[in-house]
Amino acid sequence: MSGRLGRVGPYALLERLGRGGMGEVYLAANRRGEHVAVKMLRDTIDADGGARLRLDREIRALRRVESPYVAEVVDADLSGDRPYLVMEYIEGATLLEHVQKNGPMTEPELITLAQGLATALAIIHAGGVVHRDVKPANVLIRDDGPVLIDFGIAQVLDATRLTMTGTFLGTPGYAAPELFADETVGEPADVHAWAATVAFAATGRHTFGRGTVQSQMYAILNGKADLAGVPGALLPLVRAALHRDPARRPTAALLADRLARLARASADPPRAAKQGRTRADQEPDDDVAVSGAEAPDEPEQAETPSQRKTGKTTKGGKQGKDGRSPGRKRAGSAPAADESAAEAGSGIPTGSAALLVLGLIAVPCVVVAVVYPVATFVITGVLVVLTRAAWASHWVVRNRQRARGFLRVLSFPLVLTGSLVTALAWPGLPAAAVAFVALWLTAGTHIDIEWWTQVVPVTVAGVAFGVVNGGIIGREIERVGARMPGLRREGLRALAVLGGFVALCAAAVQTVSLFV
Incomplete structure (x- = not known):
């Protein structure tokens, strides 16, 4: 072509x-x-x-x-x-085009938009990346939710700041005050831009006006945001995110969590009304004045008519971790515990509770694996099937606001059967192939008829089987978890790798026994 x-x-x-x-x-x-x-x-x-x-x-x-x-x-x-x-x-209409054509979004649409963007930023920030240009023109509106695009000026948190003095990379009307005040720019700058973008979607007006660059800078530095028309349920979160002090803004992960709860509560008018009256954080101080801000030499150019016409652009987001690995956290960024602040409600314990439960499960499993090394394969297989069944069950009821627990219990036998069948093929087949090679090599390239009685080869093969299964299922959880903010990935990841952990502990005990 x-x-x-x-x-x-x-x-x-x-x-x-x-x-x-x-x-x-x-x-x-x-x-x-x-x-x-x-x-x-x-x-x-x-x-x-x-x-x-x-x-x-x-x-x-x-x-x-x-x-x-x-x-x-x-x-x-x-x-x-x-x-x-x-x-x-990716082809699609931007939020800017959507609002210009259809007017301000309704409250349910706004909650979906706000939650989707907050979740996207939480994932990006977990990788140590700052987008630095969140704005309506960089948000695609699709049936399955918003997509954050164009990371052309994104800055990695652990990289040295490279923008020269006097150079401004971004869009003035949606930039955070610290960008103009020569202050440290980090994840809170994206949160500020998130709030301005959500406010635009709610009102149809640019949050800090359409005047000159200098007038927009003044409005941003002094907290003069136009929030008339923002629904009461979202107003406290938007105000908190626009706080002049970056340290006092909520994290993207916290916003995603609050909005997930708000989305669930929106099905219940009394609860939604009550939540709309609560304040997520302190409002920004409208009287704050900042001096010494440097005017940008040249604001970023707006999208071309061709871009507005087609609505085509690249799907943003992959950057930062850039392109690839949402669970990594860097020093100086938001706490790793916020990784997906929306990890709530899947029924899998997290934190200390998860460690306690998994510890109670691991101890008897290790004992059995030491006595019967071949049992390692069964233990790993059962844990893999349970892990997949847990997230699959969550996926089945993800759009249900009521009777979720009942539906999950009702559907679990079918989900468990499906997980068992699929696990036999993936990751069962590749894990079994790796385990066979490990068994064959450890046994001296010769496998006896009663191979399961050979302690060392079977133990090594069990470790290989557990590690491969844990790696594949762990990546699977990361992939599906990004689409389901309510999924408790921490507990599921631990459950997925428990089979490999049991095998390693059994191997350690077998090794120690050789020298006793």
């Missing part, structure tokens, strides 16, 4: 989607004809010696996140004259 705008590497450029502070975004096609989004550095920034370093950090960050809320990084090339980044392409 030949590109109307030429080619970059193996990609044919078809259409320019927009321009931002870090470069231009093009719709492109790879050699198989599949559409992707190609971001190329602007010529003006390419002259900056730190531009390539910024992009390199961005790509490495993107590869630390794995989440359906984030666009996958497909390819990158930083060695050419025009470095570029290739990401997954």
Whole structure:
């Protein structure tokens, strides 16, 4: 396929989607004809010696996140004259276009939007990434919820700040006050932008006005937000997130948790009304004035007419961890316990309770595995099936507001049977193959007819079987957990790896017994 705008590497450029502070975004096609989004550095920034370093950090960050809320990084090339980044392409209308066409969102729509964006930011922040450009034009509206896009100027928390003095990367009307006041910029900046974006969706007006850059900066620095029209149920959270002091804003994970509860309570008018009157945090101080703020040299350019017309862009999110691994937490970012502050209600214990329960389960399992090494395979298999059945049961009733417990109990036998059947194929087959190889090698490439009586080979094979099962199921939990904020992944992850832990403990006991 030949590109109307030429080619970059193996990609044919078809259409320019927009321009931002870090470069231009093009719709492109790879050699198989599949559409992707190609971001190329602007010529003006390419002259900056730190531009390539910024992009390199961005790509490495993107590869630390794995989440359906984030666009996958497909390819990158930083060695050419025009470095570029290739990401997954998603077509859809932005929040800005949606509100301009349909007007302000209804309260149920707002709660869904606010919860989805907060959950996306919680996952991103758990990977040590700050988006730095959350705004209505960077939110796609889809049937299954909002998608945060365009991490072109995202900054990793553990990276050195690279923006030179006087340079502003972002959109003034949705930037946090610390961006203008030469203060440390971190996760709270995204929370502030989240609030401004949700307020826009509720009112149809830009939260800090549409005046000059200087007037918007003044309004932001002094807490002059236009919140008239924001529903009472959301107003306390929005106000708390707009607090002038970053340290006093709630975390994205906390917001996701509160909004998940609000979404459940919205089915009950009296409870919803009561929750709408509560305050999530202290309101921002409207009298705060900040001096010494530097005006940006040049605000980021708005989306091009082509972008507004098509509503096409890349799905954002993958960045930061960038691209790949949502459970990692870095020093200096929000506490790891907030990782998915929305982990509530799946029936799986967490924290100290989880450790106590799993410890009580592990002790007898280790004893059995030491006496009968072949029992390790059974123990691991049972734990894997129970883990999958637990999250699958949660998935079955995820959209039910009432009688969830009853429905979960009623459906559990069927879910358990399905989990057993599927577990035999995955991860059962690959784990069994690895265990067989371990058994064969440990037994001296020769397996006796009564192989289960060979303590050492069976023990080693049990460890391999448990580790493979735990790894596969653990990644499965991360993947499905991102779609189900109410899933208690902490307890499920521990249950998934318990089989491998039991096998390792049994192997340790067997090893010690050889020297006694």
